[in-house]
Amino acid sequence: MNFGLFFAGADSDYSSSRYVILGIPFDLTQSFRPGSRFAPGRIREASWNLESYSFDYGVDISDCSVHDMGNLDVEYPHEILLRKIGERVSEIVEDGKFPVIIGGEHSITAGCVSKLKKVSVLILDAHFDMRNEFDGSRSNHACVTRRLMEMRDAGTVEEIVLAGVRSGTREEIENGDGLTVFTARDLSYGMDDLLSHLSSLKNIYISLDMDCFDPSVAPAVSTPEPGGLNFRNVMRILERVAGKSMGFDLVEVVPEYDSGNTCILSARIIRDFIAMREKFKG
Numbered sequence: 001m002n003f004g005l006f007f008a009g010a011d012s013d014y015s016s017s018r019y020v021i022l023g024i025p026f027d028l029t030q031s032f033r034p035g036s037r038f039a040p041g042r043i044r045e046a047s048w049n050l051e052s053y054s055f056d057y058g059v060d061i062s063d064c065s066v067h068d069m070g071n072l073d074v075e076y077p078h079e080i081l082l083r084k085i086g087e088r089v090s091e092i093v094e095d096g097k098f099p100v101i102i103g104g105e106h107s108i109t110a111g112c113v114s115k116l117k118k119v120s121v122l123i124l125d126a127h128f129d130m131r132n133e134f135d136g137s138r139s140n141h142a143c144v145t146r147r148l149m150e151m152r153d154a155g156t157v158e159e160i161v162l163a164g165v166r167s168g169t170r171e172e173i174e175n176g177d178g179l180t181v182f183t184a185r186d187l188s189y190g191m192d193d194l195l196s197h198l199s200s201l202k203n204i205y206i207s208l209d210m211d212c213f214d215p216s217v218a219p220a221v222s223t224p225e226p227g228g229l230n231f232r233n234v235m236r237i238l239e240r241v242a243g244k245s246m247g248f249d250l251v252e253v254v255p256e257y258d259s260g261n262t263c264i265l266s267a268r269i270i271r272d273f274i275a276m277r278e279k280f281k282g
């Protein structure tokens with residue numbers, strides 16, 4: 001564990017905390033642009049350039065009992081790491097706390113969700129991530145939705161909603177039968193269908209692949225894909241689910257390709273997500 005820099009405003013100790021930030025600096029399968037292992041540290045660093053007070057939601061996250069647990073030790077074979085991630089995340093949830101996970105690449109989400117029960121998963125992503133195998137691995141970051149679909153088939157995951165998608169192979173799309181998909185193009189005509197669908201979900205785990213944003217908004221991601229969402233679109237989607245969510249991850253940021261803005265955006269989303277959850281939870 002690395003107890004160096006912590007997220008701004010996350011000054012609670014574990015036992016009295018309600019939110020727990022955990023970094024997972026893992027990017028083994030990011031083939032095109034690796035480097036998301038640096039994101040947890042850089043996003044924490046960026047958080048200090050923001051106020052701890054969320055202007056949009058009127059909540060100061062230093063009043064939200066947030067603990068920063070540092071980074072998970074990722075020096076394990078991928079499959080074992082995913083199991084350890086699952087154990088850690090379920091421990092946090094069983095302790096009655098809300099996990100806020102900073103990746104790392106998207107494959108970690110399969111670990112995060114693996115030990116949860118009766119959750120629905122909302123994924124914001126440019127990509128289907130429905131490959132069965134990629135680069136010789138079923139745990140590749142391009143396979144994460146597929147692995148979540150297997151959890152749905154096994155009954156631990158209720159429903160998977162994928163929004164913002166605009167890239168996939170014909171095979172991935174055919175495999176996506178049973179996913180609830182709102183493409184980036186759908187959303188460009190209006191978000192009402194998505195927002196009303198989200199109203200019907202409960203106990204939601206949210207996975208934010210930062211490439212859901214248009215590359216003009218979030219350029220420093222592993223696999224940028226034009227035609228994406230803007231900041232206010234994403235915040236409106238998160239507002240609809242934050243109050244009934246039970247976990248959150250933010251993945252795929254590669255600081256090396258950043259002028260600093262993608263890390264600031266990520267820190268802003270983490271701060272405002274906690275603030276909006278406080279504001280909207282029942």
Ligand code: MN
Binds near residue numbers: 127141
């Ligand atoms: Mn992804």
Ligand code: MN
Binds near residue numbers: 125126127212223252
């Ligand atoms: Mn993606």
